[in-house]
Amino acid sequence: MIRLRDAALAYGDRTLWRGLDLDVAAGEFVVVLGPNGSGKTSLIRVLLGLQRLTAGTVAVHGRPPRRGSDLIGYVPQHRTVVPHTPLRARDLVRLGIDGHRWGPRRSRPEARRRVAAVLRDVGAAEFADVPLELLSGGELQRVRVAQALATDPRILLCDEPLLSLDAEHQRIVAELADRRRREHGTAVVFVTHVTGARDADPVLPLADRVLDLGRLGGVRAGGVRAGEVRAGEIQAGAA
Amino acid sequence: MSWAGIWGEIFNFEDYGALLGLVRNSLVAGAVLGLVGGLAGTFVVMRDLAFAVHGIAELSFAGAAAALLLGTGVAGGSIAGALLAAALIGVLGARARDRGSVIGVLMPFGLGLGVLFLSLYKGRSANKFGLLTGQIVAIDTPALSWLLVTSAIVLACLAVMWRPLAFASLDPEAAAARGVPVRALSPVFMLVLGLAVAVSVQIVGALLVLALLCTPAAAAVRVTASPVLVPLLSTVFATVSVVGGILLSLGSSIPISPYVTTISFALYGACRAAGAIRARRGWTARPGAAGRQTVPT
Numbered sequence: 001m002i003r004l005r006d007a008a009l010a011y012g013d014r015t016l017w018r019g020l021d022l023d024v025a026a027g028e029f030v031v032v033l034g035p036n037g038s039g040k041t042s043l044i045r046v047l048l049g050l051q052r053l054t055a056g057t058v059a060v061h062g063r064p065p066r067r068g069s070d071l072i073g074y075v076p077q078h079r080t081v082v083p084h085t086p087l088r089a090r091d092l093v094r095l096g097i098d099g100h101r102w103g104p105r106r107s108r109p110e111a112r113r114r115v116a117a118v119l120r121d122v123g124a125a126e127f128a129d130v131p132l133e134l135l136s137g138g139e140l141q142r143v144r145v146a147q148a149l150a151t152d153p154r155i156l157l158c159d160e161p162l163l164s165l166d167a168e169h170q171r172i173v174a175e176l177a178d179r180r181r182r183e184h185g186t187a188v189v190f191v192t193h194v195t196g197a198r199d200a201d202p203v204l205p206l207a208d209r210v211l212d213l214g215r216l217g218g219v220r221a222g223g224v225r226a227g228e229v230r231a232g233e234i235q236a237g238a239a
Numbered sequence: 240m241s242w243a244g245i246w247g248e249i250f251n252f253e254d255y256g257a258l259l260g261l262v263r264n265s266l267v268a269g270a271v272l273g274l275v276g277g278l279a280g281t282f283v284v285m286r287d288l289a290f291a292v293h294g295i296a297e298l299s300f301a302g303a304a305a306a307l308l309l310g311t312g313v314a315g316g317s318i319a320g321a322l323l324a325a326a327l328i329g330v331l332g333a334r335a336r337d338r339g340s341v342i343g344v345l346m347p348f349g350l351g352l353g354v355l356f357l358s359l360y361k362g363r364s365a366n367k368f369g370l371l372t373g374q375i376v377a378i379d380t381p382a383l384s385w386l387l388v389t390s391a392i393v394l395a396c397l398a399v400m401w402r403p404l405a406f407a408s409l410d411p412e413a414a415a416a417r418g419v420p421v422r423a424l425s426p427v428f429m430l431v432l433g434l435a436v437a438v439s440v441q442i443v444g445a446l447l448v449l450a451l452l453c454t455p456a457a458a459a460v461r462v463t464a465s466p467v468l469v470p471l472l473s474t475v476f477a478t479v480s481v482v483g484g485i486l487l488s489l490g491s492s493i494p495i496s497p498y499v500t501t502i503s504f505a506l507y508g509a510c511r512a513a514g515a516i517r518a519r520r521g522w523t524a525r526p527g528a529a530g531r532q533t534v535p536t
Binding site: 048067069072074077079084086087088098102104131148157 | 413
């Protein structure tokens with residue numbers, strides 16, 4: 001699904017990571033860790049086709065990443081909605097299907113059905129018609145997961161979607177991503193910030209592998225390859 | 240002046256039929272303006288751009304005043320001023336945090352220039368006052384064509400970019416991930432908004448554009464969150480305000496702007512009240528939650 005080879009990313013002379021080899025297979029759950037500024041979000045942006053690698057190659061579904069691909073679903077960080085935004089939960093999900101298209105919207109019953117179906121999948125059907133600003137942070141993130149799944153993607157990229165959620169909702173949102181890959185074989189790349197005890201973290205137990213971009217720090221100078229990491233272990237393995 | 244006298248100044252419906260024929264152009268202009276203001280206003284509210292609208296209006300006023308002084312057509316002047324302001328705000332205030340101060344810097348400068356040009360202008364003083372407070376009743380056919388063409392451009396641009404713009408306004412990261420050119424869209428919308436402000440300035444005056452570009456949409460979002468109903472209601476409110484304002488002001492000697500702003504404010508007040516009642520009755524209620532709440536205690 002995802003294949004990075006000897007990938008490097010630098011802003012000016014500041015290298016975030018280099019020598020990164022990463023393969024993510026269908027149905028795999030990869031957790032990306034690292035302190036602020038270690039390039040976690042940038043990695044997601046590379047996979048979305050919004051950012052170019054400084055060196056190395058990246059392939060998503062066998063091809064260079066392309067902006068706005070239907071094959072990729074993206075769940076952003078939680079951010080509050082501007083008061084009185086004229087959109088309901090249902091409309092936010094609909095934007096995930098055709099929000100990028102120009103011109104007036106044509107009525108498409110199958111798109112409406114799809115919206116209702118993904119909302120049901122994430123347990124958001126009961127607040128489908130509630131204005132976005134009236135949703136709690138956890139409810140809003142559930143709806144954002146639904147938006148990301150609206151195009152039935154093969155890859156789900158989550159950029160710290162648990163930030164500022166309570167423990168209960170962190171667990172719910174993380175499990176939504178986990179269920180998706182179990183039931184649909186969607187590959188999941190989940191960027192997160194481990195705070196507090198690692199055994200209490202809602203995401204780490206779900207991970208097949210963990211990529212710790214912070215640990216790459218030591219690796220960076222020597223240019224040693226980082227990549228394959230075994231289940232549950234938090235380390236930047238060297239190949 | 241007695242109360243009756245004042246009332247007669249404000250509301251006077253003598254010879255109404257004959258007057259109506261004279262303001263056909265104005266009514267057309269008012270209806271089109273309602274459409275532009277109501278639709279563009281939806282994004283003014285969504286993107287929190289009310290202050291930007293006011294800033295653009297002041298520079299648009301300066302442009303119109305310069306055109307009045309040079310005798311080159313007020314419409315062109317107000318459009319040039321508005322586009323310049325929109326471009327400056329779009330470039331210098333790309334980040335929301337900078338935008339407020341950039342507008343705060345531009346606005347008094349624009350107003351100052353406008354005052355300078357008007358002081359140098361030796362023509363009819365009604366022309367001067369009109370730029371600030373509106374002059375719709377005086378609209379002639381060439382001015383109407385200008386207005387219609389500019390409005391058509393605004394409406395066409397909005398129709399094309401409606402969905403991506405809504406997406407980018409709500410969730411810039413998710414929109415960018417989905418392939419929306421978020422960074423290009425923001426200044427492009429600013430320019431479209433500049434055009435919308437310019438047409439409004441010519442009709443309701445620089446000081447009152449917010450009554451068309453903010454109030455109707457702000458009223459609509461109080462009573463619904465439907466992405467179809469909000470622009471629709473907002474357009475209806477804006478059109479009712481302008482056309483209603485023209486009809487009420489016909490016989491009187493007062494400019495139309497107080498009528499327009501009062502109707503638009505009254506609609507806003509009514510919507511706020513309706514929204515408050517609705518919120519108390521439980522707009523937030525989900526079917527499941529409501530069921531739980533009805534369990535007797």
